[in-house]
Amino acid sequence: MKKQNGYVMDSIYPSYFYKDTQPLWLSTVARLRGVRGPDLDRPYRYCELGCGAGFNAILVAALNPGAQVVGVDFNRAHIELAQALARDMGVANVSFACLDFQGFCKDNGAPFDIIDCHGVWSWVAPTSQRSILEIVARHLAPRGLFCLHYMCHPGSTPMIPVQQLVRSVAQQAGAGSREALGAGLAALEHLLAAGHYDDQPPLRERLRGMRAAGVDNLAHDLLSDFWSVHHAGDMHWLAAQAGLSFIGASDMFYNLDPAICLPPDMHAMPGIKRSPALVETLKDMASGRPHRSDVFQKNAVAPDSRQRRAALNTLAFMRNPGKTGTDLGCPTVSTPLGSMDLSDPVFAHIAGIANANAPFGFTELCSPEQPDSAAKRVVEALTLMLHAELILPAQAARSKADAAAIAAINRLLQARQVRLRLDRDAATAWFVP
Numbered sequence: 001m002k003k004q005n006g007y008v009m010d011s012i013y014p015s016y017f018y019k020d021t022q023p024l025w026l027s028t029v030a031r032l033r034g035v036r037g038p039d040l041d042r043p044y045r046y047c048e049l050g051c052g053a054g055f056n057a058i059l060v061a062a063l064n065p066g067a068q069v070v071g072v073d074f075n076r077a078h079i080e081l082a083q084a085l086a087r088d089m090g091v092a093n094v095s096f097a098c099l100d101f102q103g104f105c106k107d108n109g110a111p112f113d114i115i116d117c118h119g120v121w122s123w124v125a126p127t128s129q130r131s132i133l134e135i136v137a138r139h140l141a142p143r144g145l146f147c148l149h150y151m152c153h154p155g156s157t158p159m160i161p162v163q164q165l166v167r168s169v170a171q172q173a174g175a176g177s178r179e180a181l182g183a184g185l186a187a188l189e190h191l192l193a194a195g196h197y198d199d200q201p202p203l204r205e206r207l208r209g210m211r212a213a214g215v216d217n218l219a220h221d222l223l224s225d226f227w228s229v230h231h232a233g234d235m236h237w238l239a240a241q242a243g244l245s246f247i248g249a250s251d252m253f254y255n256l257d258p259a260i261c262l263p264p265d266m267h268a269m270p271g272i273k274r275s276p277a278l279v280e281t282l283k284d285m286a287s288g289r290p291h292r293s294d295v296f297q298k299n300a301v302a303p304d305s306r307q308r309r310a311a312l313n314t315l316a317f318m319r320n321p322g323k324t325g326t327d328l329g330c331p332t333v334s335t336p337l338g339s340m341d342l343s344d345p346v347f348a349h350i351a352g353i354a355n356a357n358a359p360f361g362f363t364e365l366c367s368p369e370q371p372d373s374a375a376k377r378v379v380e381a382l383t384l385m386l387h388a389e390l391i392l393p394a395q396a397a398r399s400k401a402d403a404a405a406i407a408a409i410n411r412l413l414q415a416r417q418v419r420l421r422l423d424r425d426a427a428t429a430w431f432v433p
Contacts, residue, residue, distance in 0.1 A: 001170065001180045006225030009075055011177045011216045013119075015421055017429050020250035020293055021048075021116045023064050024427040026145050028386070028393040029295050031315050032379055033248045033255065036295065037145045038113035040066065041399050047072065047112040047139075049104075049132060050120035052083025053312040054096055061086075061094035062409055063427045065401050068093055069113070074100040087408050099132035099325035111141040111407030118293070125223040130375040142299045147250055148235070155290035157230045158203045162188065165220045168249035170210070177219040184222065185210075202288070232284060233252050233277040233290060242320060245300035246276070250293040251385040254283055254334055256380055262286055263337060287336035305372055315362045317382065318394040319354040321423065322430055346381045350391070359394040359425075395427040 002010035019025060023040055030037040038044050048057040051071030061069040071094065073079055086094050117132055133282045136146050151159075166184030173183040174397050184401040188207065197204040210218060236246045248255045256353070258279050259267060266272070266282050284292070301416055303311065332339040366378045385391045401424045410421050422429045 001175065001177045001223070001348050003223075003225065004074065005128065007124055008177045008219050008223050011219045012077060012081065013052040013075075014214055014217050015053050015275075016119075017059055018056050018116075018118050019428055020148055021056065021118055022060060022428055023067060023114055023397055026116075026147055026250065026295060027115040028315065029250055029252070029255065030145060030247050030297065031311045032252075034311050035247050035297060035300065036304045036307070036314070038141070040064070041396055042066065043068070044113040045070070045110060045141075046114045047116070047119060047135075049101060049115065049117040049135065050124075050291045051082065051096065052119075053078050053080070054085055054094070057096075058082070058086050058089060058094055059093050059422065059429060060195050062091045062406065063395075063422060063424065063429075064088065064218075064399070065093060066329070066399055069095070070095045070108075072099060072101070072104050074098065074103075077432040079212060082329075089412060090405065093410075101128050101135060101413050102121075102312070105131055105135045105138060108135070108139050110138055110143070113141050113144045114147075115140050116147045118147070118149040121148060122228050122230065123220065123226065125226045132278065133238060133242040136239075136244065136298070140244075140298045144298045146239075146244055146296045146298065147293060148239070148296065149234060149291060150196060150291060151229045152235075152284055152292045153229055153231050154285060155288045158200060158208075160229060161339045162203075163222050163227045164252065165191075167225070167227070170223055177223055179217050181198075181215060181219045181223060185218070231295070232280040235292075236277065236280070239294075239296050241422045243298055244296035246280075246294060247297050247300065248295050250295055250384050251289075255383055258282070258338075259316065260384075261335075261371050289336060309368065309372070309375060312362045312366075312379065313368070315382075316396065317354065317361075317386075318425060320358045321336055321425075322389070333384060333390070335384075335387065340385070342382065344381065346377050347385070350378070350381055350385060354391050361406070378405050391427065392426040395425060400424045401426075 023046060027037050027040055046060055046067045047070045049072050050075050051057045054071050057069050057071035061067060071082055076098050079096045082096045099107060115136055121129060121132065124355055140146055166188055167176055169187040170180035170184040175182040192207060197207065239246065253261060258272065262282055262284055266286060269282060272278055331342055333342060349367055366375045403424060406422045406424045419432050420429050421432055
């Protein structure tokens with residue numbers, strides 16, 4: 001099993017598309033929180049740290065022609081695949097650097113407006129984690145956004161001994177990562193068959209569900225020497241040392257008011273109104289989410305009421321084209337805390353406008369004359385509808401990718417049996433049956 005700095009190197013990390021790392025999505029997260037991030041209608045720079053074979057970075061570039069996209073990975077095989085794929089797709093506004101994070105921090109010569117780091121932090125050495133923060137501190141532009149994905153407590157806590165078991169057995173196998181992983185998983189199956197974890201039904205189901213994951217995915221996930229789980233409060237403190245302020249989650253549900261996204265028995269927790277860190281801890285405890293994807297801003301300044309409303313007024317939305325024939329005024333949506341009711345009239349108001357199938361702005365939902373309390377209700381409704389994918393952020397007309405270029409990429413994806421289609425109107429992509 002070949003490793004570099006404790007990380008698996010002899011298998012290719014699978015290619016994925018991450019909806020919540022896309023520039024328009026991250027910008028919408030910020031503006032719904034009243035924060036003005038980078039102006040995506042002007043040229044900007046986007047960086048993906050740990051880009052793997054480059055698929056996500058290439059799609060960011062294809063969907064956002066005004067962006068200059070840079071993918072960074074220290075695995076030469078990944079970078080060569082990424083460069084070949086970008087050529088095949090005809091995407092010119094993306095480049096790739098075959099460097100570790102420390103080397104990239106030294107070599108990079110221009111600031112970025114958005115930096116994304118997905119599926120990396122919890123799997124790399126502490127030295128690499130420090131380099132990630134140094135890159136952000138040195139190379140993220142003021143008011144720029146940083147999206148950081150990591151495994152969190154308590155959702156991933158039960159996986160700590162599981163990962164230790166699989167990695168320890170794999171190390172004894174003395175083979176390539178795929179074969180070594182097979183030995184580790186066989187040991188885990190033995191324990192499951194013997195009744196271990198029967199007293200932890202959620203963990204048992206999670207372990208059995210791993211069978212559906214690809215071998216290369218699990219090798220990268222479970223065989224790292226520095227696999228780690230983190231508390232949100234600790235991560236936010238580290239980010240603050242790099243000049244970052246936490247502004248929300250890329251998963252929209254967790255940006256709802258605590259009165260909505262926390263169960264009733266947590267609402268009266270002492271200190272909850274004074275401690276944002278406590279609120280984030282309670283969110284993790286309530287939902288049991290195994291991962292967080294946090295959005296931070298560099299040199300953030302807390303917005304006043306006027307600035308919040310100005311940020312909201314720049315938002316535009318559209319109905320989800322995948323929901324054709326669906327009544328957007330559905331009574332409930334599924335959330336990490338179970339079904340939530342959409343009976344508030346504000347949902348019907350938004351659904352009525354969205355059903356017109358045209359992009360619509362925040363001012364169509366809440367006029368400037370309405371009080372902040374009304375704007376807050378609209379924000380909460382939009383956030384929940386975005387979480388449910390009933391509506392989507394809408395890309396400004398002047399920032400849309402060329403229709404012919406996107407159509408060509410979609411034909412290529414279909415020919416290669418990739419179950420994904422790009423949507424230039426929402427600057428995102430869809431999984432298809």
